[in-house]
Amino acid sequence: MPTIGGALSGTIDLSGITTQIGKIELASIVSANTEYSHTFANGTKSFVLQNRNEGLVKISFTSGQSGTTYWSIFPGQQFPSELLDGSGITIYFQSPKSAQTLEMVSWS
Numbered sequence: 001m002p003t004i005g006g007a008l009s010g011t012i013d014l015s016g017i018t019t020q021i022g023k024i025e026l027a028s029i030v031s032a033n034t035e036y037s038h039t040f041a042n043g044t045k046s047f048v049l050q051n052r053n054e055g056l057v058k059i060s061f062t063s064g065q066s067g068t069t070y071w072s073i074f075p076g077q078q079f080p081s082e083l084l085d086g087s088g089i090t091i092y093f094q095s096p097k098s099a100q101t102l103e104m105v106s107w108s
Helices: none
Strands: 023-029 036-039 046-051 057-060 071-073 078-081 090-094 100-107
Touching (some): 023 036, 023 090, 046 057, 046 071
Antiparallel strands (some): 023 100, 036 090, 046 100, 057 071, 057 090
8 A cells, every 4th residue: 555755845725715713602401391492693604502411402493392393412412503594593492301501602
């Protein structure tokens, strides 16, 4: 099998690449089995959700559905969402366990 050795040299043009700093937000789930919501700012193009605590977090994109038609985020698990149209999407979430925290990072 061939190997590549030696140092690489040259430059990479990054002038066409833009970066955005993520916005970190926390949502407290104070009471068990109670639906909460969060609306991301207009212009949001992607976000990641993460469950900080030991309980299950259920998320939905429809009000009133986070307890019946939902996506499960288990402890330490992430839920990424990309290629959004930037129209201020709202998520709905709850947990069967009280005192949970949903971590959110979003990019515009």
